[in-house]
Amino acid sequence: GAGVSQSPRYKVAKRGQDVALRCDPISGHVSLFWYQQALGQGPEFLTYFQNEAQLDKSGLPSDRFFAERPEGSVSTLKIQRTQQEDSAVYLCASSSDRVGTEAFFGQGTRLTVV
């Protein structure tokens, strides 16, 4: 596609519900990043993939957060048993090289947990 696409654009979840957020990176991009952005803050790193390999997941806040990229293209970020503090915009970015320079971001998924 022309850019990084994320879906859904908005998600409202009841506390305790599981959610899955999808990221379609730019075709052929090797690196893929997930970030969490709270209101008024900068994006916070969650996890990084190089092709299908998850090379860094040090930013995932708890074991309720899980990300995968099984075929090295589309990625899914799953949050189990959502809590109010999970409310944020979840951003996905992709980059054509293995070192993540010039990463292009999607518009994000705004998750609201009620």
Add this chain to the structure above:
Amino acid sequence: GESVGLHLPTLSVQEGDNSIINCAYSNSASDYFIWYKQESGKGPQFIIDIRSNMDKRQGQRVTVLLNKTVKHLSLQIAATQPGDSAVYFCATSWGSYIPTFGRGTSLIVHP
């Protein structure tokens, strides 16, 4: 741990003026620096980057300056336009190039 901060949370300028947005970083191992622009409801948009072996890089109407001695980065926007109004983030990375973002500066351009 790494912290990346901005000196001014909000910068107001008149259309046509030059804007300077500053950023301080703490990790002396940082070797790659990026400026992003984020408009309301959108994801960050790449503006310009610079590697640690340079101290200046120019793009279209933008210039990034890097002072590694004092761990300071700045973004200069020439002839600022209303469309430049947004939040600007500096991000740093090292080694694996996973960008670490600062809090952001809101640029407001008055017509």
